[in-house]
Amino acid sequence: MAITNEYLQRVYAQAEKRDGDQPEFLQAVREVFETLGPVVEANPQYEANGILERFIEPERAVKFRVCWVDDEGKVQVNRGYRIQFNSAIGPYKGGLRFHPTVTESVVKFLGFEQILKNSLTTLPMGGGKGGSDFDPKGKSDAEVMRFCQAFMTELQRHIGQFTDVPAGDINVGAREIGYLFGQYKRIRDEFTGVLTGKGLEWGGSLARTEATGYGLCYYTAEALDKLRGDSFEGKTVAISGSGNVAIFATEKAQALGAKVVTASDSNGYIYDPNGIQLDVVKDIKLGHRGRIKEYADRVPGSEYHEGFTGVWTVPCDIALPCATQNEIDEESAKTLVKNGCTVVCEGANMPSTPEAIAVYQANGVLYGPAKAANAGGVAVSGLEMSQNSYRLSWTFEETDEKLHDIMKDIVASSLEAAEKYGKKGDLMAGANIAGFIKVADSMVAQGAY
Numbered sequence: 001m002a003i004t005n006e007y008l009q010r011v012y013a014q015a016e017k018r019d020g021d022q023p024e025f026l027q028a029v030r031e032v033f034e035t036l037g038p039v040v041e042a043n044p045q046y047e048a049n050g051i052l053e054r055f056i057e058p059e060r061a062v063k064f065r066v067c068w069v070d071d072e073g074k075v076q077v078n079r080g081y082r083i084q085f086n087s088a089i090g091p092y093k094g095g096l097r098f099h100p101t102v103t104e105s106v107v108k109f110l111g112f113e114q115i116l117k118n119s120l121t122t123l124p125m126g127g128g129k130g131g132s133d134f135d136p137k138g139k140s141d142a143e144v145m146r147f148c149q150a151f152m153t154e155l156q157r158h159i160g161q162f163t164d165v166p167a168g169d170i171n172v173g174a175r176e177i178g179y180l181f182g183q184y185k186r187i188r189d190e191f192t193g194v195l196t197g198k199g200l201e202w203g204g205s206l207a208r209t210e211a212t213g214y215g216l217c218y219y220t221a222e223a224l225d226k227l228r229g230d231s232f233e234g235k236t237v238a239i240s241g242s243g244n245v246a247i248f249a250t251e252k253a254q255a256l257g258a259k260v261v262t263a264s265d266s267n268g269y270i271y272d273p274n275g276i277q278l279d280v281v282k283d284i285k286l287g288h289r290g291r292i293k294e295y296a297d298r299v300p301g302s303e304y305h306e307g308f309t310g311v312w313t314v315p316c317d318i319a320l321p322c323a324t325q326n327e328i329d330e331e332s333a334k335t336l337v338k339n340g341c342t343v344v345c346e347g348a349n350m351p352s353t354p355e356a357i358a359v360y361q362a363n364g365v366l367y368g369p370a371k372a373a374n375a376g377g378v379a380v381s382g383l384e385m386s387q388n389s390y391r392l393s394w395t396f397e398e399t400d401e402k403l404h405d406i407m408k409d410i411v412a413s414s415l416e417a418a419e420k421y422g423k424k425g426d427l428m429a430g431a432n433i434a435g436f437i438k439v440a441d442s443m444v445a446q447g448a449y
């Protein structure tokens with residue numbers, strides 16, 4: 001696809017010039033701009049107010065040094081980031097990622113996507129994202145704690161329950177959120193909902209752990225129903241990753257009647273033709289932070305293969321990528337289609353390259369883009385913020401029902417926006433348009449700043 005509108009072309013050219021060294025960020029901006037032509041043409045006030053120029057420029061970008069002491073007593077230095085991208089509709093909100101691949105470009109692409117995702121949830125949350133190039137693999141628990149404390153020692157001056165509320169992302173789960181929250185409380189001497197994904201005993205929300213994976217399946221089921229009159233029942237599903245999102249997507253897809261046949265980590269993937277035994281995956285990944293290879297040693301009839309992108313060579317009806325960005329390239333997309341896959345909904349952020357998306361579009365694949373399909377996590381984070389403000393907790397069922405309704409509404413608002421702007425049935429264009437208009441109108445209303 002191309003950027004068709006002259007204003008959008010001009011702003012994108014400016015981004016290429018300024019941020020030419022940020023490929024992931026430019027990829028995310030381009031994907032959105034390719035779908036916004038009709039919206040910008042129908043709303044000349046956006047160009048008059050410089051909305052697109054402002055939309056791609058973070059309100060604030062913080063980059064900081066994180067020094068911590070390892071178990072040998074040696075000082076280690078990592079880089080920390082927090083991108084406070086857009087606060088037009090609420091406090092900045094978005095996760096923290098700890099992974100050696102984290103760069104300013106990665107955090108900016110995630111923060112940019114987060115603006116639209118948070119808008120789609122209908123909850124009052126702006127867009128932000130952060131993280132570090134710290135690699136928790138092979139680190140002791142005490143090292144992870146010291147790193148988290150050092151990270152929060154700097155981050156705490158930039159965040160707050162009404163300013164910016166981070167959450168988890170890759171390698172930032174319950175353990176890390178605990179250490180981060182503890183350090184914030186120690187320094188600021190206040191117990192507030194400054195982070196989401198907290199433990200249930202200290203301000204967390206029921207269903208937050210499950211939210212992204214469950215939400216992905218609610219979204220996929222709703223899209224299947226509305227666009228094809230179909231369901232998960234009897235379908236074969238390939239899922240990548242074996243972290244938070246993958247595990248709970250597998251759990252819900254199985255509950256909805258599908259057979260999930262794969263799981264993976266960054267080393268390789270497992271194929272279980274009899275259907276993944278999720279209790280074994282949970283024991284390996286949540287129980288002792290092991291490698292997915294162990295599954296094949298424990299479950300007869302399953303296979304392990306080195307190389308994590310091989311997961312997309314397994315025949316399936318539905319693919320749910322739940323690991324990382326750009327994990328499905330053109331070749332993998334073609335293989336999926338050749339093997340009969342007709343649905344790709346994204347649990348991970350930006351897991352499909354632009355070339356892969358073109359393959360889906362050329363082959364009538366039902367494509368649910370990340371910013372809509374994986375919005376369940378931040379939606380329940382938003383609900384966690386509400387519960388913290390009320391100082392009460394909803395039941396699992398109550399929260400899960402709200403999550404289910406939000407995911408159904410995201411499909412509905414995406415389809416409605418797509419139809420209004422001449423892209424009937426296009427969930428990607430619809431998500432970009434519906435998410436964008438709310439933020440853009442708020443920016444116009446609040447004046448230039």
Ligand code: NDP
Nearest residue numbers: 169170171212241242243244245265266323324348349377
């Ligand atoms: P976890 O850290 O719990 O799990 C990540 C999984 O993906 C692991 O299996 C990991 O394998 C694999 N993985 C990570 N990086 C790579 C890589 N570069 N190459 C191959 N495999 C990789 O993270 P989450 O499950 O929370 O996040 C997964 C995706 O979902 C991310 O894209 C995240 O941004 C997105 N997401 C998460 C939300 C949440 O609520 N947690 C909300 C919305 C989106 P290994 O253990 O070997 O590293």
